[in-house]
Amino acid sequence: MSERKTITYPNPEVLAQAVAVRTLTTVKTLLDHPGRTRVDIALTGGTDGNRVLRAIGNDPLSDDIDCSRVHIWWGDERFVPADSDDRNAKQAREALLDELVGKGLLPEANIHEMPADTRSAAQVAAATPEENDAVLAEAAARYQQELHDQLGEEPTLDIAMFGVGPDAHFASLFPGLPQVLIDDPHVLTAGVRDSPKPPPLRVTLTVPMIARSRHTWVFTSGQRKADAVTAAFAKPRNPQAPSSFADGEELIWFLDEAASPDKL
Numbered sequence: 001m002s003e004r005k006t007i008t009y010p011n012p013e014v015l016a017q018a019v020a021v022r023t024l025t026t027v028k029t030l031l032d033h034p035g036r037t038r039v040d041i042a043l044t045g046g047t048d049g050n051r052v053l054r055a056i057g058n059d060p061l062s063d064d065i066d067c068s069r070v071h072i073w074w075g076d077e078r079f080v081p082a083d084s085d086d087r088n089a090k091q092a093r094e095a096l097l098d099e100l101v102g103k104g105l106l107p108e109a110n111i112h113e114m115p116a117d118t119r120s121a122a123q124v125a126a127a128t129p130e131e132n133d134a135v136l137a138e139a140a141a142r143y144q145q146e147l148h149d150q151l152g153e154e155p156t157l158d159i160a161m162f163g164v165g166p167d168a169h170f171a172s173l174f175p176g177l178p179q180v181l182i183d184d185p186h187v188l189t190a191g192v193r194d195s196p197k198p199p200p201l202r203v204t205l206t207v208p209m210i211a212r213s214r215h216t217w218v219f220t221s222g223q224r225k226a227d228a229v230t231a232a233f234a235k236p237r238n239p240q241a242p243s244s245f246a247d248g249e250e251l252i253w254f255l256d257e258a259a260s261p262d263k264l
Contacts (some may be wrong), residue, residue, distance in 0.1 A: 001236055002216075002251040008260050012051060012221035015256045019219055020055035023159065026215060027065055030158055040151065042073040042160040042205065044171075045088030048219055049163050053095040067106040071150065072097065075162050075210070076172035077114035079136060079191070079201035086199055089113040112146055114203045115139035129193060132201060136191025139203050144189040147209075155188065160205075160213035160248065164220040165197065168228035168241035172204035180242040182206045207245045216248025221256040229253070230261040 009015040023041075030039045043049060056062055078086045085091075089111075100106035117124065117135070127135070147155040162170040172192045173180040179190045188209035192202035210216060220229065231241035238244045246253075 001247045002249065004233075004251050004253060006253045006255065008255045008257060010257055012048065012256050015219060015221055015254055016048065016051040016055040017059070019052045019161075019217065019254055020059050021061060022217075023052070023056060023161075024059060024061040024065060026159060027070060028061070031066060031069055038069045038071055039158045040071045040073060040156075042075045042157050042213070043088070043092050044075050044161045044163045045077075045091055046163040048221055049088075049161065050091050050095045052161070052219070053092055053097075057096045057099060067100055068110070070106065071110045071112060072106075073112045073147075073157065074114050075160060075170075076202055076204035078199050079115070079117050079139060079203055080199050081118070082113075082116035084116075087116065112143075112150065114143050117201065132193050133191065136193060136201060136203065140189040140191045143203060144187075147188055155209070155212070157209075157213040159215045159217065160210055162210075162216070162218045162243070162246060164218060164225055164228050164232070164243045166224050166228055167196070168231045168243050169197075170218060170243035170246060171210065172202035173207070173242040173245070175240045175242060179204060180207065180239055180245060183208060207247070210245075211247040213248035215250045215252075216246055217252050217254060218243060218246050219254035221259050223258040225259040226261060229255060229259055233261055 009018055027039050030036055074088055077088050080086050101108055164170050167175055174196055179192055185208045187206055190204055190206050192204055194200055195202050232243040236244050
């Protein structure tokens with residue numbers, strides 16, 4: 001695994017601003033590299049993820065980014081209807097992406113949402129576990145194919161962002177569930193049927209896909225996350241603390257003081 005770097009900020013707002021600035025400067029540097037045609041970023045949802053997106057939109061550095069060359073992905077998604085407020089993509093659109101699209105800065109085709117559940121509420125309620133597994137497997141396969149279609153045989157994300165749950169999960173890789181233990185380098189996405197955090201159906205990138213990222217950034221804030229951070233730092237690749245599997249060419253954890261293990 002890569003060596004972990006940890007940076008601590010005084011509060012969630014400063015943390016979000018710092019991640020926003022690092023995102024914008026990294027994207028600008030990558031786009032300025034000779035021969036570089038695009039940058040691919042996987043977003044995360046949740047309070048911290050959406051706070052970072054709003055900070056990006058409010059930062060003057062964003063005016064220097066050619067968004068037509070930026071492609072947006074997700075590290076995980078709730079498998080619910082496309083218009084559900086639970087969707088990470090919907091939240092990201094409301095926080096930043098729809099504004100960029102509306103201004104003609106970000107092409108809609110550059111937004112690569114994970115598949116949504118197109119079944120009716122009655123069909124979802126009547127579905128067996130096996131039927132849900134099949135639908136999730138198909139959705140995961142579609143997203144993996146899109147990664148290959150866009151990024152080639154060995155798809156690699158330039159930046160992959162992740163939050164951390166109080167149970168130390170990241171993406172939709174949860175303690176005690178088998179998806180975090182997927183180590184086949186050809187399996188880049190997976191369905192999750194029994195997420196302990198509602199909604200129960202998810203699609204997620206796997207650890208092998210995440211580990212390919214050039215920049216993997218994990219960020220979280222608040223006292224209630226301190227135990228999770230401590231668990232993730234205590235032992236690498238601990239299935240009971242899935243965020244301990246976070247990896248990439250560069251691995252940085254951004255914390256506020258309340259979430260820092262030193263504050264326990």
